[in-house]
Amino acid sequence: MVAAMSTITGPADGMAEIARMAKETLDGWLRAYDGYRGLIVFTDEKNQRARVITLWSTPQDEARARQSRGAMRDQVAAMAGMVVEGLEVYDAPVVDVLAESGRA
Numbered sequence: 001m002v003a004a005m006s007t008i009t010g011p012a013d014g015m016a017e018i019a020r021m022a023k024e025t026l027d028g029w030l031r032a033y034d035g036y037r038g039l040i041v042f043t044d045e046k047n048q049r050a051r052v053i054t055l056w057s058t059p060q061d062e063a064r065a066r067q068s069r070g071a072m073r074d075q076v077a078a079m080a081g082m083v084v085e086g087l088e089v090y091d092a093p094v095v096d097v098l099a100e101s102g103r104a
Helices: 015-031 059-079
Strands: 002-009 036-044 049-056 083-091
Touching: 002 059, 015 036, 015 049, 015 059, 049 059, 059 083
Parallel strands: none
Antiparallel strands: 002 049, 002 083, 036 049
């Protein structure tokens, strides 16, 4: 698996809510890409930073989607008053996310 991580910065109030709304808007669009496997967003409103991670089956899948995905990411960030500082791509040899168990 491959993880593409964008670092986005700027003074956006309600960063977590912006991330949730963007996910709802982009979910169907991202799922249309071959090899797309998921999305993780970390927000740090205090330090005005977010990290957006998309997961891909192969490096080729990530590379094929990179240009159009980047254009959309840049547009969404600008609408939120933020700036994309960079993109890093990593191998992700371990990805293990447990489904909610319903336990309190």
